[in-house]
Amino acid sequence: MIDRLEKIQEKYLRISEELNQAKDPSSLKNLYKERSRLTPLYLKVEEYLKIYKDRKDAEELIQSEKDEEMHSMLKEEIREANLKLETLEREFEILLLPPDPNSGKNILVEIRAGTGGEEAGLFVADLFRMYSKFADKQKLKPKL
Numbered sequence: 258m259i260d261r262l263e264k265i266q267e268k269y270l271r272i273s274e275e276l277n278q279a280k281d282p283s284s285l286k287n288l289y290k291e292r293s294r295l296t297p298l299y300l301k302v303e304e305y306l307k308i309y310k311d312r313k314d315a316e317e318l319i320q321s322e323k324d325e326e327m328h329s330m331l332k333e334e335i336r337e338a339n340l341k342l343e344t345l346e347r348e349f350e351i352l353l354l355p356p357d358p359n360s361g362k363n364i365l366v367e368i369r370a371g372t373g374g375e376e377a378g379l380f381v382a383d384l385f386r387m388y389s390k391f392a393d394k395q396k397l398k399p400k401l
Contacts, residue, residue, distance in 0.1 A: 262349075276289065366388060
């Protein structure tokens, strides 16, 4: 798991470095999108690796520690670190899912009354309200 997290960390840093050197607008756009997609994951990776290192240090200290009070403090620190690591691992399961390919795309819906007179117009109005409410519930922004 640590190797995979370090690869994510390296990829984020490589993309950040490429952003500093890129001059082509289309490649800049793609790099910014990729970096913004990886940023939440990168921050969690940083947090995970820090807690993992702290836990490892505490485990090494506990073996050489003779003082009983310090020993119990280190055990508590290890227990808390394990809980935090488990929580972060569950978050990684969600963050490591591949991005939705339709995310960030727009959609165009055209509704016309066509033939049918007034009833068709009323139906179109109802249909528009239905789609507008659906879009609001999905936190989308409908435009006319």
